[in-house]
Amino acid sequence: MTSAISSPVIAIGAIHYDTIAHASEPIRPETSTPSRLNAKPGGVATNIARALVRLGVGTRLVGAVGEDGAADMLSRQLSQEGLELHVKARKGFATGQYLALHNPAGDLAAACVDDRVLSEAPEDLFDGIVADLAANATDDTIWFLDANLPAAMLVRLTGRALPGRLVANAVSDAKAVRLRGVLDKLDCLMLNRGEAVTLTGLSRDTSSEDLATALSQTGLKSFVLTSAASDVLVLESGKLHRFAPLQTDIVDVTGAGDALTAGTVAALARGYGLTQAVPFGLAAAALTLRSTGALAEELSWDALANF
Numbered sequence: 001m002t003s004a005i006s007s008p009v010i011a012i013g014a015i016h017y018d019t020i021a022h023a024s025e026p027i028r029p030e031t032s033t034p035s036r037l038n039a040k041p042g043g044v045a046t047n048i049a050r051a052l053v054r055l056g057v058g059t060r061l062v063g064a065v066g067e068d069g070a071a072d073m074l075s076r077q078l079s080q081e082g083l084e085l086h087v088k089a090r091k092g093f094a095t096g097q098y099l100a101l102h103n104p105a106g107d108l109a110a111a112c113v114d115d116r117v118l119s120e121a122p123e124d125l126f127d128g129i130v131a132d133l134a135a136n137a138t139d140d141t142i143w144f145l146d147a148n149l150p151a152a153m154l155v156r157l158t159g160r161a162l163p164g165r166l167v168a169n170a171v172s173d174a175k176a177v178r179l180r181g182v183l184d185k186l187d188c189l190m191l192n193r194g195e196a197v198t199l200t201g202l203s204r205d206t207s208s209e210d211l212a213t214a215l216s217q218t219g220l221k222s223f224v225l226t227s228a229a230s231d232v233l234v235l236e237s238g239k240l241h242r243f244a245p246l247q248t249d250i251v252d253v254t255g256a257g258d259a260l261t262a263g264t265v266a267a268l269a270r271g272y273g274l275t276q277a278v279p280f281g282l283a284a285a286a287l288t289l290r291s292t293g294a295l296a297e298e299l300s301w302d303a304l305a306n307f
């Protein structure tokens with residue numbers, strides 16, 4: 001069943017201030033490299049929420065910021081873009097920041113993240129906000145969680161009887177393990193190979209097929225396992241499906257995984273099943289690879305549908 005009107009999405013997770021450097025020559029680790037620097041909103045939940053708005057999906061974003069200039073700038077920009085924000089401002093913390101250094105070819109040389117405002121948050125930080133949102137939510141709501149949330153908070157949120165479906169993104173190799181205690185509560189997990197390795201405890205050279213088999217034995221109902229330029233593996237209703245990524249020029253890889261999640265979630269919100277939804281995610285990833293930063297300027301539902 002597909003429909004022009006989409007289900008609402010409630011995204012809970014990171015709100016970051018991203019600084020992305022594009023070096024004019026290969027990054028020199030021991031000295032400064034001439035580069036162009038761009039500052040943009042970031043954080044996995046924020047990237048996906050912004051993309052969903054562009055894709056015509058009514059989206060609320062729940063997260064934590066500091067009491068600083070970055071928080072004011074982000075709140076202004078994100079509200080202007082059409083997001084409904086439900087944000088906790090935490091005294092004594094800085095708004096989350098991500099810093100990425102890209103080589104001229106677009107590959108990531110290094111990245112750092114300071115997200116103590118969320119990773120050191122008490123597990124009940126969003127209880128009041130989530131209770132209010134849940135009271136007004138319908139059964140078709142998609143709750144999107146990212147693994148920037150502390151493990152105890154993930155257990156608490158997924159333990160509530162939230163009306164609708166639960167979709168999560170594993171964020172990074174370091175943070176994917178936070179989802180270990182909640183895998184059987186999720187309707188769908190979006191993750192890449194490195195995250196699957198840390199989540200399953202298997203070795204780095206394990207094939208994607210073997211990672212997928214191990215993931216299917218964790219209690220997960222469905223997942224989308226990406227592997228950069230290699231095939232995407234999708235588990236739905238006990239069956240494994242395979243999709244080839246779309247060919248495109250690469251400006252930088254920042255946000256390709258987030259875009260794939262956003263395109264897929266937008267299609268789920270429009271009533272597509274998971275295997276029908278993933279091609280929209282692949283199109284969103286390709287659009288993002290050929291633009292700078294986490295959100296492609298030309299992202300729209302029509303652009304995905306006609307890619």
Ligand SMILES: Nc1ncnc2c1ncn2[C@@H]1O[C@H](COP(=O)(O)OP(=O)(O)OP(=O)(O)O)[C@@H](O)[C@H]1O
Nearest residue numbers: 192226227228229245253254255256257258260285
């Ligand atoms: N080198 C590439 N060539 C073609 N497609 C790519 C490439 N890298 C990424 N993609 C597309 O983006 C999707 C997600 O990529 P990847 O598995 O690297 O996710 P990720 O590591 O979560 O991304 P990121 O952290 O950069 O947002 C892939 O499934 C593919 O569709």
Ligand SMILES: O=c1[nH]cc([C@@H]2O[C@H](CO)[C@@H](O)[C@H]2O)c(=O)[nH]1
Nearest residue numbers: 014016042043044098113172255
């Ligand atoms: O630990 C994290 N690292 C990176 C991100 C975000 O991912 C994007 C890059 O892939 C970028 O927006 C960054 O803030 C995050 O939310 N948590």
